[in-house]
Amino acid sequence: MKTAPRKEETMEYRLDQAAEEGGFSGAAGADTGDGKVQTFAWGLADRSGERKNRPDTKFGIASGCKVFTAVAILRLVEEGKLSLESVLAECLDETFPNFDRNITVHQLLTHTSGVPDYFDEAIMDDFEELWKELPMYTIRSPADFLPLFRDSGMMFGPGERFHYNNAGYILLGLIVEQASGMRFTDYVEKHVFRPAGMKDSGYWPLDRLPSNTATGYIDEEDGTWRTNVYSLPVQGGSDGGAFTTVPDMHKFWDALLGxxxxxxxxxxxxLTRHAADEGGDGYGYGVWVDMEDGRAERIHVMGYDPGVSFHSAIYPASGAVFTAASNKSEGAYPMMEAFEGYLQSTEGNQ
Incomplete structure (x- = not known):
């Protein structure tokens, strides 16, 4: 006869402890592999109005939505409108005078294209600096990003190495638009969100957010705070900035794996590892792929912006799924670590 786990051994306790220690503000969802999603929430969605976060609150997910872009591209490949080996000049009427002519769709998906980035996370750490050059309130579509990188030179030759690249996913969004004849966000709505049943997900502008959406907060060193409304493009797109809920993200994984x-x-x-960064972290199409003994141990997406932190992962061996979404700049990763610690403890007891 199995005895009930002690309180400190439960998943809820571990997540609560991690949330308390890190001051986590957001929501989390956990499926230990049995198909049942437990959801949790902490902190405030609106500090001024003292509105609490709920398990179904909508959060910005920054680069966590690059996987939606990857699905959109692959859907067009299935339809025969693109090939993974199609080169940029075949896919876009836009001209890029200093880009290599041999950049492929596969290389854009895997961050191995070498195209110049409008925000190079390896050397830049202040996303807000961008908007001094191009005001964030003018950014409402993938094409609006082009002035930031279109005339720049290549960082390296196509396929030479991995270098995480936001501009590459802007180009993928433009490819989706040209190949489909639809706005990028409309294409994702039709071919990703609707088939997956993600009714609470979208690319809403920051000046037109729907109800039950968390405001993103930036905490200053002096103890004050401000919202992120002047820190991000007014509308997200193919490289980041969608909004979703924890339950919707679990629906996405279920639809993808199904x-x-x-x-x-x-x-x-x-879901296959095609490239890796200098630290050995692998990348598929829009997802990170962590390997162990030649097999994918964790496949995950993540997103960080001012006032946004997000992680969502699947664990192929156990079938477990975990998502943490926060309306603060940090906090999602320690929640994922707490869940993984719980998974490891249950494996040891089996």
């Missing part, structure tokens, strides 16, 4: 978004071949390609 082959309801893509067929078997391209689903497998999306």
């Amino acid at each position: 082959r309801r978004l893509l067929r078997e071949e391209l689903t497998a390609k999306l």
Whole structure:
């Protein structure tokens, strides 16, 4: 007869402890592999109005939505409108005078294209500096980013190495628009959100957010805070900035793994490690792929912006899924660590 776990051994206790220690503000969802999603929430969605976060609160997810862009591209590949080996000049009417002619869709998906980035996270740490050159309130579509990088030179030759690149995903968004004849956000709504049942997800402008959306907060060193409304593009797109809920993100993984978004071949390609950074972290199409003994141990997406931190992961061996979304600049990763600690403890007891 199995005895009930002590309070400190439960997942809820571990997550509560991590949330308290880190001052986490947001929501989390956990599926230990049985298909049942437990949801939790901490902190305030609106500090001025003292509105609490709920498990179904909508959060910005920054780069966490690059995987939606990858699915959109692969859907067009399935339809025969693109190939993974299509080169940029075949996909876009836009001209890029200093870009290599041999950049492929595959390289854009895997951050190995070498195109110049409008925000190079390896050398830049202040996202807000960008908007001195191009006001954030003018950014409402992928094309609006082009002045930030279109005339710049290549960072390295196509396929030479991995270098995380936001501009590459802007180009992918433009490719989706040209190949489909639809706005990027409309295409994702039709071919990702609707098939997955993600009714609480969208690319809403910061000046038109729907109800039950968390405001992003930037905490200053002197103890004051401000919202992130002047720190981000007014509307997200193909490189980041969508809004979703914890339950919707679990619906996304379920639809992807259930082959309801893509067929078997391209689903497998999306989840396969194609490249790796200098630290050995692997990347598929829009997802990070952490390997252990030659197998994918964790496949995950993450996003960080001022007032946004987000992680969502699947664990192929156990079938577990975890998501943490926060309306603060940090905090999602320690929540994922707490969940993984719980998973490891249960494996030891089996």
